[in-house]
Amino acid sequence: MTQDLLYSITGIVLFGIGLFGVIAAAHIIRKLIALNTMGIGVFMVLLAAARHGVVTDPVPHAMVLTGIVVAVAGTALCLWLALQLQLLDSPVPEEPP
Numbered sequence: 001m002t003q004d005l006l007y008s009i010t011g012i013v014l015f016g017i018g019l020f021g022v023i024a025a026a027h028i029i030r031k032l033i034a035l036n037t038m039g040i041g042v043f044m045v046l047l048a049a050a051r052h053g054v055v056t057d058p059v060p061h062a063m064v065l066t067g068i069v070v071a072v073a074g075t076a077l078c079l080w081l082a083l084q085l086q087l088l089d090s091p092v093p094e095e096p097p
Helices: 003-024 028-049 058-089
Strands: none
Touching: 003 028, 028 058
């Protein structure tokens, strides 16, 4: 088993686990973790596909690096939105007279 095949299989398994988590999880944070797991799986498959024999193509590596930056920014945005939803659903304490 080559390293490229191992990366591809691991990426596909991670994507499947993340897809199951998105479908099965009820809590928004668990869905976010599942989406991040799916993203890691896609990154691993892209990195495995970047190698063609002896030569490694730098374009998929740059795409994965850009994807990681976008994933971190998207995760931060989703966490902020989840916090705002939590604050919106929580009861507001009444002020004392």
